[in-house]
Amino acid sequence: MTEHGILEPLSEDQWFIDSQELRSFVATVRDISVDTIDNRKLTLDRLEPYFQELLAQEGWLPEKYAQINPESGMGGGIGQWLLYRSQDRSLTVFSLVIPPGSSTPVHDHLAWGLIGLYKGNQAETVYSRIDGGNLEGHAQLEVVEERSLQPGDIYRLLPPEGDIHSVKTTSESPSVSIHVLGNDTGCILRHQFIPEAHSVKSFRSGYSNAPCKEEDTENVRI
Numbered sequence: 001m002t003e004h005g006i007l008e009p010l011s012e013d014q015w016f017i018d019s020q021e022l023r024s025f026v027a028t029v030r031d032i033s034v035d036t037i038d039n040r041k042l043t044l045d046r047l048e049p050y051f052q053e054l055l056a057q058e059g060w061l062p063e064k065y066a067q068i069n070p071e072s073g074m075g076g077g078i079g080q081w082l083l084y085r086s087q088d089r090s091l092t093v094f095s096l097v098i099p100p101g102s103s104t105p106v107h108d109h110l111a112w113g114l115i116g117l118y119k120g121n122q123a124e125t126v127y128s129r130i131d132g133g134n135l136e137g138h139a140q141l142e143v144v145e146e147r148s149l150q151p152g153d154i155y156r157l158l159p160p161e162g163d164i165h166s167v168k169t170t171s172e173s174p175s176v177s178i179h180v181l182g183n184d185t186g187c188i189l190r191h192q193f194i195p196e197a198h199s200v201k202s203f204r205s206g207y208s209n210a211p212c213k214e215e216d217t218e219n220v221r222i
């Protein structure tokens with residue numbers, strides 16, 4: 001990261017787990033996302049069946065990356081574990097682990113993506129922003145959808161559609177969701193909202209296992 005907060009490209013792709021299932025999925029994502037670069041709805045449509053397949057497979061996600069994290073950047077003990085990051089930071093795969101009863105803040109992602117529930121149950125509230133974004137610190141949101149999710153269910157991010165949400169774990173065990181995003185979600189500056197206060201602020205969630213600056217990552221990768 002530069003002093004202005006702009007993310008520099010990495011020197012190579014980064015893998016944080018050793019999984020043939022993940023490697024083959026990422027290869028597919030890369031092919032599809034290049035082929036459909038001008039139509040991100042098509043990217044999601046084409047990707048979804050392969051993502052379903054990954055979510056249905058047991059055993060590829062190490063236990064360590066299905067754990068909550070008391071020192072969470074998201075708050076609430078939420079673990080955000082980076083599994084793969086491309087050299088140019090235009091693609092990441094990570095798991096998000098939310099303890100029972102905990103919720104994420106209302107937040108955005110600022111990139112196309114698919115999120116699939118792997119374990120546990122979640123309640124998701126999707127918002128849309130209805131103000132023009134002209135007033136610093138102010139945002140007006142309205143709820144557009146409330147859903148309850150079972151393992152295997154997928155939600156789509158196609159900003160601005162579906163991009164702002166909050167998620168709560170409703171199962172007695174933590175929920176584990178897998179994220180495939182078209183940016184370096186943990187490292188970019190994005191937004192956190194408090195709908196009832198009509199407020200918005202910038203935040204950087206970070207990852208539980210990987211820093212945003214390359215020079216700090218050497219000891220955490222496989």
Ligand SMILES: [Fe+2]
Binds near residue numbers: 107109
């Ligand atoms: Fe999210």
